[in-house]
Amino acid sequence: MKDIVDILLVEDNPQDLELALRALQKAKIRNRIQVARDGAEALDFIFCEGNHHDRKIEDTPKVILLDLKLPKVDGLEVLKRLKGDERTRSIPVVILTSSREQKDIVESYQLGVNSYIVKPVNFEGFANAVRDLGLYWLLLNQPPQLEN
């Protein structure tokens, strides 16, 4: 049961990561959070490969917070893999990015993202966004039940 993760946070920037975690904390979200520092690590975790090979793929996180600009495998690619796989398609994914580029937004939605949040410079805004997201997805959203 220790492997069961509520939130997968994919963020390469350590400051942003710290701020995000702080924001989640301040929002009193005590769920288990797994952090991935790049796209490849995120995929390893999700598909139980590499360091996470002993994990079961059925233990999907309740939500994935995904930055777009990531080392190795970028966020859109990760999203594509997730939504292209039957087993992981139903995991809610929230893009959490600095990019306001229309191109990124459109592509993300085309790939089937559930939400798209632009990180504001203002920390309070950021903290509010993170808090709202967490609450919504963890408390209100009822993910479809997989096989069992």
Next chain:
Amino acid sequence: METVAESEVQSPPKESTEPRRFSTEAKIQTGFAFALIILAAVGLSSYLSIVRLQNDIHVVRATALQIEAMHDLAAGLREMEAGDLGYALTGREVFLERIRRAEQSLEESLAQLTGAGGSEVFAEKVRKNRTELTRGVALREAGDVSGARAWVEDGAGLRLYGRFYRELDAMEVAGKRTLTEWVSHTDASLARLGGVTLASVVAAIPVVVLILFFIRRDLQARREMEQAIFQAQKNLSRAHDELEIRVKERTADLSNALERLQKSERLLRMVTEDAQVGLALVDSNHRYLFANGTHSEMLSLEPRDLTGFHVKDVLPEVYEDQIKPHFERCLAGERVRYELKRVDPVTGKERYFSVTYELQRDPDGQVHVVVVFYDISERKRAEDVLREGEERLQAVIENLSEGLVIADMDGHLLHWNRASLEMHGFPPEQTTGYDMEESPNHFELSTLDGRVLPLDEWPICRILRGEVLRDVELRIRRLNSDWNAIFSYGGARVTESGGRQLAFITITDITDRWRTEEEVRRLNADLERRVAERTSQLEAANRELEAFSYSVSHDLRSPLRTLDGFSQAILEDYGELLPEEGRRYLQTIREGAQRMGALIDDLLRFSRLSRAPLNTQWVNAEELVSSVLDDLQAFGRKNVVIAVGKLPPCKGDPALLRQVWVNLISNALKYSERRDPARIEIGFGEHGGAPAYYVRDNGAGFDMRYASKLFGVFQRLHRPEEYEGTGVGLAIVQRIIQRHGGRVWAESAPEQGATFYFSLQSPSIR
């Protein structure tokens, strides 16, 4: 017909030139004489022989009759003997009957015998012994049967009868002898007669044949002659008939001719009198012999008989200088034709006549002049008009700047106008250029891309074939020099009123134009190439810009977020430990970071404006403005008076135009917020010569000296602590308006408020 008939009339056959020794008649006479003589001789001799023969035959027949009679007599006697002896012996009546029949037969035989010259003696003897012969009967009837029997049995009776029988036999023998003699005699006579006859006939046959031959020959000749004569007569008669027919025909012809002559004379009179031409006959002394009605009519003369009048008296005004000289020429033997010009004495108008004089000589040597004339005034006038028209046309054609060449259907180039000669490099005084056929020896035509055309494809040939050409641009080159030009050819086949077809070829020298166009084409190509280069450079720049802004969007904002975020964290976690001053500094750091974030966002928005394609459509400006005012909550503010005028719809990208309105109105609100009341006026009207929308406020305004900086990025005319802002809003407005092909400008003075105008491309506003 006549010649045939004559040839059929044969001359009668001529007498044979061969001398004839005997005429047919003589031949016949001679022949017949011979024949007669021969016949006479033969006949006579025959006759004599026949006479003798008859005599002989007579004797023979008599003797034969006698012998026959002797037989009958003998038969009769035997009958009688039988009867007599029978009765004598039997006394039966039957025998009597036989005796009666025998007596009768006996008498007939005796008569026959005597009739045939037989012995009367014997006959007498028989008759005398008649009683004796029937002695037996007599005895029996007398009842003397024994006597009668004795008569028989004694043989007296038999003896008696025997005597007669013997006598008869003797007589028969004698007769037969005589008969034999006479028969042989007759045979001899007959043989003689036959010989004579045969000889005569044999003698006569050649003669007769000869005669026949001659006669036949003569008859043949005669028949032929008759035939010939008959034929000749027939021919003669036919010739005669034909002659007669011809005479009739001639007679009819003659009468027809006479009739025609009379008719033609009538017609002639009619025609001459009412002819459309004036006719007159004038003698060598210039005196009229005849003039028809038209003559007087055309010349507007009093209707009178002109015969005998001198021409000078009839037409005095034109006689001396026009009629007389021509008339003299005609009398000198020339056929004269000229145009007479005369002022009509009635109408006073000039009239023209075409006049011909023709000399005529009577059979008796008299000389006349036949005058024929007709009015050509109309034609003359028409010709004048036509000539004037033609001259004008000719002048036009000659002075055309376009070349014009006219050809007939055989390809002969009939006319070159001056421009066409000049164009081809012919001297203008040259009357014509080359003909079509020889042109290829001097010129070469090719298409603009260099294909040399065979003569068959030259414009002239195509026009002659019936094509209508227009703007056929060809290069023409002189073969023996480096002269060349670009000509544009046109033309068509045209049918003249007379039915003749001509080909018109128009030529325009477009060498200069073509060179200019070529230059333009070259420049265009160059320009296009440069545009393509620029475009690709621009695209590359755009891509770079995109990458740049992408990176700005991500990477520049991240440190700011860190600054702000951790400053906030310090304030939250350790704010109690910091003095008031320290908390204020941290707050300032946060503000700086947030302001930079706002600047980056504005900059990114501004750069996106340049790249996103325009989504142009009709936009209802009033609705748009009203919606913007709602969004800005402009009406809710204290001390703000907003007036919106009539705004026509315009064409543009609705989202971008919305941004324009947002920026301008929020600016107005911002800079007038210290006024009480702030007045904002939104409207549309003519400004600076163009229809423009405007937003006016009564706010701070600005110094027009700095107006040029107004729309620059990050350019501000106020200090930040006076009015917040990044200095990008008006730059965005200008970029949007520029992308719509419009213009934005402002009018203001410090503390006097400001008015911002913007126009769009004129057809973009209704």
